[in-house]
Amino acid sequence: MAFVNENYCNLKESFLFADIAHKVSAYAEAHPDKKIIRLGIGDVTLPLAKCVVDAMAKAVAEMGVQSTFRGYGPEQGYDFLHAALVKYYASFGVTLESDEIFISDGAKSDCANITDIFSNANTILIPDPVYPVYLDTNIMCGRHIIYMEGKPENDFLPMPDENVKADVIYLCSPNNPTGSAYTKEQLEEWVAYALKNDAVILYDAAYEAYVTDPAIPRSIFVIEDAKKCAIELCSLSKTAGFTGTRCGYTVVPHALVRKTESGKEMELNKMWLRRQTTKFNGVPYIIQRGAEAVFSEEGIKQCRESIAYYQENARIIMEGFDKVGIKYYGGVHSPYIWLQCPDGMSSWEFFDFLLEKLQVVGTPGAGFGKMGEGFFRLTAFGSRENTIEAMERIINGLKK
Numbered sequence: 001m002a003f004v005n006e007n008y009c010n011l012k013e014s015f016l017f018a019d020i021a022h023k024v025s026a027y028a029e030a031h032p033d034k035k036i037i038r039l040g041i042g043d044v045t046l047p048l049a050k051c052v053v054d055a056m057a058k059a060v061a062e063m064g065v066q067s068t069f070r071g072y073g074p075e076q077g078y079d080f081l082h083a084a085l086v087k088y089y090a091s092f093g094v095t096l097e098s099d100e101i102f103i104s105d106g107a108k109s110d111c112a113n114i115t116d117i118f119s120n121a122n123t124i125l126i127p128d129p130v131y132p133v134y135l136d137t138n139i140m141c142g143r144h145i146i147y148m149e150g151k152p153e154n155d156f157l158p159m160p161d162e163n164v165k166a167d168v169i170y171l172c173s174p175n176n177p178t179g180s181a182y183t184k185e186q187l188e189e190w191v192a193y194a195l196k197n198d199a200v201i202l203y204d205a206a207y208e209a210y211v212t213d214p215a216i217p218r219s220i221f222v223i224e225d226a227k228k229c230a231i232e233l234c235s236l237s238k239t240a241g242f243t244g245t246r247c248g249y250t251v252v253p254h255a256l257v258r259k260t261e262s263g264k265e266m267e268l269n270k271m272w273l274r275r276q277t278t279k280f281n282g283v284p285y286i287i288q289r290g291a292e293a294v295f296s297e298e299g300i301k302q303c304r305e306s307i308a309y310y311q312e313n314a315r316i317i318m319e320g321f322d323k324v325g326i327k328y329y330g331g332v333h334s335p336y337i338w339l340q341c342p343d344g345m346s347s348w349e350f351f352d353f354l355l356e357k358l359q360v361v362g363t364p365g366a367g368f369g370k371m372g373e374g375f376f377r378l379t380a381f382g383s384r385e386n387t388i389e390a391m392e393r394i395i396n397g398l399k400k
């Protein structure tokens, strides 16, 4: 008899995006004459930068020539991409060894797989509202999970509580879904907490490229001693439009050392290397050449143009909410605008109102955790034209 993983029984069905899709298609079918604008998606819409496409095309050609063909590559990524990332991190003041960087097929996989190197005995601290992958991957391992509340009182940036004992802590900054970003001082507090408690911070920096203020850290490693207590997960998805191309990276510093339950000291970098070389066979050469181009001078410039386009969309959305007096968070260092539903509406009531009255689609905050109830997420990833039109509809629809 093969028994299956009991922990899967504890996962809640994820109805959020299925429910949204169902409601939107039912509405579209009943009202074929109405133009629906979707500002709920967490996916980019602009194409890859030209220099990225050129680099991948060149790599494709290399694969068709005997002398430049490549088979299996290093599981942890090619040296040329490590070198590009070492230089990129140096540009915001972080010094990394190239073997502290592991190239992956995206941050979602690494967020999930990193659970492999931690004991199931750990207590996991997760923010609420949250990117659902942190929660579900830990439920799958049967771990003890505790929550920290993101709410208007803390600007959706929960801070450490000395009375709470956590071993592994997930932080996401700039945050999905709330768009809020920790300051350097706030991250210093988290690092101090982690060091004091021998905890490890899993720092998700998937949206670092949206940070516009040099005072907001783009990496947790700008904080002194963070290398002794943090792993950073990052992605090219929102930095360079790689959601369909797939590439990310995880930084596991050599200074990060913790004990097993039996007291044996282990370097987490070595554990992750062992894990990756056993269970992962690397990201395609062609994709890594494209990723290398992202971090070239020209690539950074071209990707910045797409990010600036989304940031202008975010500004248009925020300006609209200012006009109708709706309180919102995020939008500045993030493509996400997290707003308080007007007139005491619940997340789903506001969803129905926007869809049925204004034909605009967003994401109900309640789908990101119980603290998301009464809030709503819009994204800046739509086209300029649709963003402007959606905000005109919202402004007119909410004017008293």
Ligand SMILES: Cc1ncc(COP(=O)(O)O)c(C=O)c1O
Pocket (backbone or CB within 6 Å): 042, 105, 106, 107, 108, 109, 111, 131, 172, 175, 176, 204, 206, 234, 235, 236, 237, 242, 243, 247, 248
């Ligand atoms: C906070 C956060 N982390 C990680 C990811 C996953 O990114 P990737 O496309 O690299 O898997 C996302 C994607 O939406 C995200 O919002």
